[in-house]
Amino acid sequence: MHRIRLIVGGVAALAAVAAFGVAPFAPDIADQPVTRVTQAVSLPELAVHEEAAPTSYIQEVRVAKGDTIASLMERLGVQDAAAVAFTGRDAVARELLKLRPGKTVSASTDEDGELLWLRAMLSADEPNARMLFIERRDDGTLQARQVVEAYERRVVMRSASIQSSLFAAADAAQIPDAITQQMVDLLSGDIDFYNDLRRGDSFEVVYEQLALPSGEVVRSGQLLAIRFINAGRKHQALWFDADGPAGHKGAFYAFDGRSLKKAFLKTPVEFTRISSGFGNRNHPIFGYSHRHTGIDFAAPSGTGVRAASDGTVEFAGWQRGYGNTVIIRHAGVHSTLYAHLSGFARGLKKGQRVTQGDIIGFVGSTGNSTGPHLHYELHVNGAPVNPQTAILPDAQPIAANLMPAFRAHAGEMGRRLALAGGREYAQAE
Ligand SMILES: [Zn+2]
Incomplete structure (x- = not known):
C-alpha cells in the first residue's frame, strides 16, 4: 500500500477516485474548488476504469x-x-x-x-x-x-478505456451522455465513431458540472478539454472563451490555437447507445460517386437526424425516390439534403430557422431504400458535392492579442488532462 494524495474537483463519489488519477498537488490549480483526499490506495486500483457490469x-x-x-x-x-x-x-x-x-x-x-x-x-x-x-x-x-x-459550478476530470463501446466506457467512468455527445460532435470530423473505434482506445475529459452542496449533480455543463487516443493516434481539444467561464463566445480549439469549430457536422446523425458498438460493418454504406451523389449513414430506425449547420428549412416533405426529405438552405452557397427519413421533428416546416445540431427528423427507410439509413447530400450552388472532401469555411483561429490568455488556459487544461489520466505532466502540444 502506498499513501498517496489525490486531488479531485469537488466532492465526488470516493468509488470513482481512482479514475481521477494521481499527481502531486499542483499549486497553480489551487484557486479552483478542490478537495484533497488523503487515502491509502493500493497500486492496482490506479489503472484507468475498466468496464464493470453496473447494477x-x-x-x-x-x-x-x-x-x-x-x-x-x-x-x-x-x-x-x-x-x-x-x-x-x-x-x-x-x-x-x-x-x-x-x-x-x-x-x-x-x-x-x-x-x-x-x-x-x-x-x-x-x-x-x-x-x-x-x-x-x-x-x-x-x-x-x-x-x-x-448550486456551484465545479470542474470534473474523468478517464476511460474502451472495451466494448464508447457508451459502456463512459458509463463505467460515470461520464454523462450529454458530455459523451459533445465529445462525439467535437471529434467526429477526425474519428469515424461508427467504424474506427478500437478496443483499448482511451480518453480523458475535463468538464463542468453544476452541483448542489449535497453533491447532487444538477446537470453537466460544458465539455472543457479532451484527449482521445484512437488506434494510437492522439486527438485533443479545449474549450476557450475570452470572456471567461460565464461568457458566450466560447469555442473549441486545438492546443495551438487553431479553431476546431466546424461549419458543417461531419456526421449529421445522432450517435446513440444502440449504434455505438463495434462491428456495425455489414451495413451497406455507399460512398460518394457520380451515380450516388451523397453519403449514407447506416443507423437504427428512429435515430435523430441533425441539421449539419445553421440555416432555414427550405423543404420538408415527400420526394420521389428520396422518401421523406428535408432540405436546409445555409448561409452563402450551401444547402443540405436529408433523405429516407421515417418522420420529421415535430412542427418542422418550411421557413423555420434551425441551429447546427438541431434534430430535424429521424432515420428511416422511406422512398427507394433497402434498409434504415440517412442519405445525406451537400450542395454548392445547387449542385451536389462530396461532403467528405468539400472545402468548407473554417472558423478563425485565436486572435494574437488573446494568445497569452489562451496559452495560460491551454497549459492548465493540459495539466488537468494529465491528472485525469494519471500521467505525468507533460507540456501540452
Ligand atoms: Zn444514399
Missing part, C-alpha cells in the same frame, strides 16, 4: 417538444409503469410536465429498468436551483419533493 444505470436526457411523462421516462431507460403512473398522479412530481424543451432530466434505474431516482432542475435563478427529486424509499414506494438549494 444501476444513470441516464441524462433533454426534454423534447411534445414529451409526455411516458416518453421522457422511456428515453431515460425507465421501464416502470408504476413510476410513470406515480409521476402523473403526484402533485409535486407532476411539476416535471412544466419543464420546457431542452431542460435536463436525469434518472437512475436498476438493471430491470425500475426507477431508483429521478431529478430535474425546475428553475435556476443563479445561484439557486429549485430541484425536483423523485426517490424510491426503503419500503419501495416513491416520494417526490422540491428543494431550493444553491
Whole structure:
C-alpha cells in the first residue's frame, strides 16, 4: 500500500477516485474548488476504469417538444409503469410536465429498468436551483419533493478505456451522455465513431458540472478539454472563451490555437447507445460517386437526424425516390439534403430557422431504400458535392492579442488532462 494524495474537483463519489488519477498537488490549480483526499490506495486500483457490469444505470436526457411523462421516462431507460403512473398522479412530481424543451432530466434505474431516482432542475435563478427529486424509499414506494438549494459550478476530470463501446466506457467512468455527445460532435470530423473505434482506445475529459452542496449533480455543463487516443493516434481539444467561464463566445480549439469549430457536422446523425458498438460493418454504406451523389449513414430506425449547420428549412416533405426529405438552405452557397427519413421533428416546416445540431427528423427507410439509413447530400450552388472532401469555411483561429490568455488556459487544461489520466505532466502540444 502506498499513501498517496489525490486531488479531485469537488466532492465526488470516493468509488470513482481512482479514475481521477494521481499527481502531486499542483499549486497553480489551487484557486479552483478542490478537495484533497488523503487515502491509502493500493497500486492496482490506479489503472484507468475498466468496464464493470453496473447494477444501476444513470441516464441524462433533454426534454423534447411534445414529451409526455411516458416518453421522457422511456428515453431515460425507465421501464416502470408504476413510476410513470406515480409521476402523473403526484402533485409535486407532476411539476416535471412544466419543464420546457431542452431542460435536463436525469434518472437512475436498476438493471430491470425500475426507477431508483429521478431529478430535474425546475428553475435556476443563479445561484439557486429549485430541484425536483423523485426517490424510491426503503419500503419501495416513491416520494417526490422540491428543494431550493444553491448550486456551484465545479470542474470534473474523468478517464476511460474502451472495451466494448464508447457508451459502456463512459458509463463505467460515470461520464454523462450529454458530455459523451459533445465529445462525439467535437471529434467526429477526425474519428469515424461508427467504424474506427478500437478496443483499448482511451480518453480523458475535463468538464463542468453544476452541483448542489449535497453533491447532487444538477446537470453537466460544458465539455472543457479532451484527449482521445484512437488506434494510437492522439486527438485533443479545449474549450476557450475570452470572456471567461460565464461568457458566450466560447469555442473549441486545438492546443495551438487553431479553431476546431466546424461549419458543417461531419456526421449529421445522432450517435446513440444502440449504434455505438463495434462491428456495425455489414451495413451497406455507399460512398460518394457520380451515380450516388451523397453519403449514407447506416443507423437504427428512429435515430435523430441533425441539421449539419445553421440555416432555414427550405423543404420538408415527400420526394420521389428520396422518401421523406428535408432540405436546409445555409448561409452563402450551401444547402443540405436529408433523405429516407421515417418522420420529421415535430412542427418542422418550411421557413423555420434551425441551429447546427438541431434534430430535424429521424432515420428511416422511406422512398427507394433497402434498409434504415440517412442519405445525406451537400450542395454548392445547387449542385451536389462530396461532403467528405468539400472545402468548407473554417472558423478563425485565436486572435494574437488573446494568445497569452489562451496559452495560460491551454497549459492548465493540459495539466488537468494529465491528472485525469494519471500521467505525468507533460507540456501540452
Ligand atoms: Zn444514399
